[in-house]
Amino acid sequence: MTAGKAILLGLFAGFVIVVFAALAIIASPLWMPPTYESTETAPVVSGRAYPGNPDQEARLVRAEDERLVYVRTVSSAARWRVDDLDGPYRLHTSPTLTLVLPARAQPYTMVDLLSLAPDTLVRQPDGSYLLSENIVVLGGATLNLESADGLTLRMQSQADAFVSIVTFGGSLKIAGTPEHPFAIQSWDAGAGTVDTSTNDGRAYLRVIGGNASVQNASLSSLGFWSGDTGGLALTGTHPVTGFDAATDAAEAPAVAGARLLPSGALANGADPVAPDYGYVSAAIDNVTVTGNTFGIFVSDAKGVTVRDTRISGSLVNGLVFHRFVTDSVVSGTVSSDNAIDGFAVDRSSQNVVFDGITSERNGRDGVSLDGQPLALGPNARGTAVDLYGDNRITNSTLRDNARYGVEISGGRNVEVSKSRIAGNEAGIVVNHGTAGVSISDNVLTNQVKQAISIRDTVSNAEIRWNAITGGDTGINVRNAGAVVQSNRITEVSNHGVSLVGKVPEVKVSGNAIGGFGAIAVWNEEATGGVVALNDFSDWRPAATFEGVVRTIFQPLTVVWLLLGLLLIGTALTRHGPQFGAFRNPYAEHVPLTSLTRGVVSRDSLSRDVVGGGS
Structure with missing residues (x-):
């Protein structure tokens, strides 16, 4: 192989390597199939540790x-x-x-x-x-x-x-x-x-x-x-x-x-x-x-009323309604920078209204509502197995808490409405078999993961007329029953709605879903559920490997690439004395002056004449 051929072959190989390396770099994060982001896969957030002496303080109590x-x-x-x-x-x-x-x-x-x-x-x-x-x-x-x-x-x-x-x-x-x-x-x-x-x-x-x-x-x-x-x-x-x-x-x-x-x-x-x-x-x-x-x-x-009060810097929770607190109202109250929850309603408390509250920068949840029964079956004290509930959060602001804006754990007939929830790991999480929850007319902005998550045997959940912006997933339903209707979801980065597990009682309809994730409504790991009549006009699918390849290799691009490869291949494979080496293309058209000086002396002509005469 001549030196010219070796150079051309090297250039060709380098070109191919660069093209495929660029494709691999661009598409490397796109090989994974789309998934949903679960709040349970993150490290457990339990709030800031208590600074005291547990043994000594328990004895003092x-x-x-x-x-x-x-x-x-x-x-x-x-x-x-x-x-x-x-x-x-x-x-x-x-x-x-x-x-x-x-x-x-x-x-x-x-x-x-x-x-x-x-x-x-x-x-x-x-x-x-x-x-x-x-x-x-x-x-x-x-x-x-x-x-x-x-x-x-x-x-x-x-x-x-x-x-x-x-x-x-x-x-x-x-x-x-x-x-x-x-x-x-x-x-x-x-x-x-x-x-x-x-x-x-x-x-x-x-x-x-x-x-x-x-x-x-x-x-x-x-x-x-x-x-x-x-x-x-x-x-x-x-x-x-x-x-x-x-x-x-x-x-x-x-x-x-x-x-x-x-x-x-x-x-x-x-x-x-x-x-x-x-x-x-x-x-x-x-x-x-x-x-x-x-x-x-x-x-x-x-009949407890708490109004226009400010609670901050508590070593455990801000405001706690522990056992058997009923018919109580908290309004216009701010709970911030507490070690665990800003507001907490524990099991057996019910008919509690939070109106116009603010809960921010707490070590775990903004508001925690636990309506689970005090016992799950026969027990030493004969405690009833009733669910508790009829609790409401309205017109409130829940932001920048380390875990959830609101957690609803069990209970019945719970409402979260007309509230602003922003900057939490997850906005509203409903779990532990809550029976009947209404989440409506809320503005949820820039949660880290899910704006609303309904999971684990929750039934009769209604999620309507909420405005959700940002975050990984707008609404997630897992092994639960819910109506997801007439919500506006924008700027999410993975899915607008994700359905996981057994969801036969789920209906997703009439929602306007915009974002740039893999799939607007992801239900590939779900059984049951109805998804219909949603508006995906503002959804911009995220790049996939196939999409990148289709974008790069447009028809005209392929034509020019083939022509280039054809020319290079021809240059490497043709044989003959006129091929195989670099030559001056104008070698046959050089001026005479480059071959001779173009001057004939009289003496040389005389010698030629004399010679010819003899």
């Missing part, structure tokens, strides 16, 4: 429960065992005393407390008041902490002791003004600041039965470990026994004000008293809650 049962028992016995007992009194409850406020017609006020506890409610140089003993409000009594001047109550909370304010069927009222809220905070006197550590317990407020009214107030850095001791708790009761205060009675300091009872003697022989009060009710209005363990914790309550 138990001790607090025992102390309260002891106070209730002794207070009941004191009515008939102590002569001339009239008005408030104190009990030995290690490590601090407990001031008991019994029933009376007039509310107890800050003025009364200063008179009853001059040594344990002390005005500080900055004008605040430091409380260093527990207060218990019995049924028929009201503690009214009210000030128009913005009073600050600091509750002792340090390594050796913390205090609490608890009502037993009584009422608690806390009120300031919009300009001057009434502030309550934990206080570490040694450090001269609020108590941010829960390891050794922390001051808290709790209303057991009765009624609570908190308005124009600020609550900060309260509570530890449990919901009952979590900061501001509105609860029922739990039977606990076993507190023993007599061991430290001799060491209790004498204080002025209310009478100190010989509590050890009163407790002997007295049985724990069952509470004679039921549900708690509460009205919370224009309250700022910052840095509590649970921002606000509610259980066994009816």
Whole structure:
């Protein structure tokens, strides 16, 4: 092979290699078949870890429960065992005393407390008041902490002791003004600041039965470990026994004000008293809650209203409706930057309305609604297997939460409507056999994965009139029943709607689906379901290998490529003396001057003549 042929062959081989390499690079991500993106394949998001000491704090919670049962028992016995007992009194409850406020017609006020506890409610140089003993409000009594001047109550909370304010069927009222809220905070006197550590317990407020009214107030850095001791708790009761205060009675300091009872003697022989009060009710209005363990914790309550309140920085959840909370409304309230959920409704709570709330930047979900039964079958306590529900979220904003904007786990008759949901891992997730859920008129924007996900035996779900923009998938239905109708889906990057598993009761119709994913409605791994009359005019299919090949190899492109290959092939295969080497194409047309100088001398002509003559 000549050098020219070798060069041409090398050029041809290089050209072919470059073309096929470019095709491989372009098409490499396109060989995989289209799939759907599941939220369950991502790492589990469980919120930010609790910073305290679980073992120590759990023991302190138990001790607090025992102390309260002891106070209730002794207070009941004191009515008939102590002569001339009239008005408030104190009990030995290690490590601090407990001031008991019994029933009376007039509310107890800050003025009364200063008179009853001059040594344990002390005005500080900055004008605040430091409380260093527990207060218990019995049924028929009201503690009214009210000030128009913005009073600050600091509750002792340090390594050796913390205090609490608890009502037993009584009422608690806390009120300031919009300009001057009434502030309550934990206080570490040694450090001269609020108590941010829960390891050794922390001051808290709790209303057991009765009624609570908190308005124009600020609550900060309260509570530890449990919901009952979590900061501001509105609860029922739990039977606990076993507190023993007599061991430290001799060491209790004498204080002025209310009478100190010989509590050890009163407790002997007295049985724990069952509470004679039921549900708690509460009205919370224009309250700022910052840095509590649970921002606000509610259980066994009816008719709770929370309005225009701000909850942030909680070590667990923002607002919790735990067990048996019914007929309650939360409106105009913001819950943000909490370690787990912004708002949580647990099993057995129902008829709860969230209207105009905002839940953002929480460590797990914006709102969590759990309507599953408390038991799935026969059980030791005979608990019913009922579903709970009739909960609603309307006109709300749920954004930038680490996992879901809303999670609905079981229950019945749940509604999410007219809300704005943005920037979560998934917008609305419905699972665990929810029976009847309506998701309508919502605006869902830029979720990481799915805007709406209906899965795992959910039935009778209606998804209508929602506007969905961005994200991997607009609506995902897996092993569930749903009507997906009249939604507008735009700018999704994988599928507008994906159907997976057994979906015989699914109907997808009347939706306008736009985006640039592989397939607008993906149902290749689904059995059953009806997909009809959807508008795909704004759908731009994503590139596939076949599509790339068709785009590159247009008919005219193929013609020119073949002509080029034909010319190169001809140059390499023709034989003959005139082929096979590079030559000057004008070799036969060179000027004469290049062959001779073009000058004939006289001498040469003379010699030719003479020679010729001879």
